[in-house]
Amino acid sequence: MPAEQLVAEMVPPPRFDGVRFSTYIPDPQQPSQTEAVRVLSAFADGLGRGATAAGSGRKRWFRREPKAAAPAGPRGVYLDGGYGVGKTHLLASLWHAAPAAPERKAFGTFVELTNLVGALGFQQTVKTLSGHQLLCIDEFELDDPGDTVLVSSLLARLVEHGVALAATSNTLPGKLGEGRFAAADFLREIQGLSAHFRALRIDGEDYRHRGLPEAPKPFTDDEVTRAAYATPGAALDDFPSLLEHLSTVHPSRYGALVRDVAAVCLTDVSAVPDQSTALRLVVLADRLYDREIPVLASGVPFDRLFSEEMLKGGYRKKYFRAISRLTALARDAEGLLRA
Template sequence: MSPTSLRPVTAAYAALVERGALTADPAQRDAAGLLDDVLAGLEADQPKGLFGKLFAKPEPVRGLYLYGEVGRGKTMLMDLFFAAAPFPQKRRVHFHEFMDEIHAGMAAFRKSAKGKDADPVEAVVKPIVRSGLRLLCLDEFHVHDITNAMLLYRLFEKLFAHGVTLVATSNVLPDDLYKDGLNRQLFLPFIELLKQQTTVASLPAAQDYRRMKFAGQHVYAFGTGPDVRAEMDRLWLRITGGEPGAPGVVESIGRKIDVPLVAMGAARFNFRDLCEKPLGSRDFVRIAHHFDSVIIDDVPQMDRTKSDAAKRFILLIDNLYDRGVKLGASFAAPLEQLGLDDKTAFEFQRTVSRLVEMQSEEYLAKGLRDAAHEVQE
């Protein structure tokens, strides 16, 4: 059957297999079919005409909670699904980023004049509902602290009541969320709500495809010129399955970070795109949450004239390392000679140590870490 005769997500998946970017996996194909079911429900529920849009009562469409081990293709399938959703009232965000936004909104409301007696949860849900959001896609659903655990039922009860459909990926079953957490019995109603509003499906894919991309690869190149660039080009095509990539965007605190190339969960930047622009820790956290692999071209030696860029590079590597993101990079000089600025010498020693570890087989074989934490500005 040709990809053009299939439903949208399944067709996009089949096209990647046909191009050789993916190896066909029955479990991934089945998951693509489940995502197509959600899409079909959303399309059937689309309000028709002006009066339909004005007076339509929100009807929740059953979503999907897709869980499985790291590297099995959950993020890739979410990419295909989100791209296939043919309406603008959709949002995709990492779970922890979404919850940070909710907490920040509640805190701001409590400080306002209206926040003395009103419900802060209702206050943060209202603008979401007013935006017309129909589809919320959350990557890496994982509840690890009591503040989120105690909030989730009230938050999602309101979102579901307003017709928001949830599609989420996770490494764990719903029944294992917040396992052994403090006052977990108060969290159990949310698990039941989640199971009522989504189809829970596992992704038992045969292999860790993310690990296979980097098996036996040299991820760093040293020097400058066309040979080094060609080496990075080969690594890029290896980790993207031959997909050349296209420009993308990462949203961060109300602004957009341009990404020169995005493909198959990977991003490619030049050093100046990340370290010679006014980016900070929160921006680098966003990038680390959006991509499992990052390539950085043309990392220079950093002397006193590049002091600000050196500080950003240190922050960038810290965030990629903490998250377990796989790094490929070309460097103008050997790692131990990168930092020439006395002001950042001590911090650079730690960065070099981390760069050495990040090229090791042990680091490349590990999955992403749950490095959720709130970045203080």
């Protein structure tokens, strides 16, 4: 695919098409949520003033303008907080509020950004994104040293070209990679990454479960199968077979995998056997949640997908996010049985 087409698809997912700062409902018990809306709104306004300043004045023919110096201090905002506090909602709202045309701002997950570099190559990615006003990176997490060096270099180059950055994560920028690889060996790169951002902490509980009843219990294989056949566009899969299939598909293609799927019906859901499988399932859960695809399942409850060891390890925040999102999608799926 041409570079322009790949980047053109980097927009907020369907779930966040209509979100704005005005549709974010801060928890009155968490003042940091209200403060985040204020800071991000001001950040978006600042992008507009910068664009106006850059475009003002008369064109001077045959005279080379001096290259603008890179701005001092952080050139972006970094939303840190637990899962379910609305970080992606706020990041997508910033993308919508940024005054640039859609083709001059990009929104994607950290995985999608690294996949873009893999598809285009480093230099072509810099060239393609350097004309953007804003790059939004959701779920910013460094899982290996190669990603650390790659993203540090990419963001440094983009900041030199005046691109503003915004990111969300469950990990403070100075702590990225901690618990997953020898972060101390790559301290310079990690510190370089954190220098690009002003960290903004967002406190609160998971809004997906705030004031809601417990997650629905799994259904029987027969109930799931009947609902799948009664729902146009639904997919019906045996969970172990699905996990095996995911190992043959690159995670960057999981979005395409669920395209045009109206509902995902799973039988025989069981605890995932290993960390690699678990991380693939996390990516699939994110893509299902982005696209608001309900998940109806039999077998073990979603809060028993990951072992205690996994939930205490370096990827624990990813696993808790996946449990939270799959539980929300399971609630959405209850209507399939009623129908």
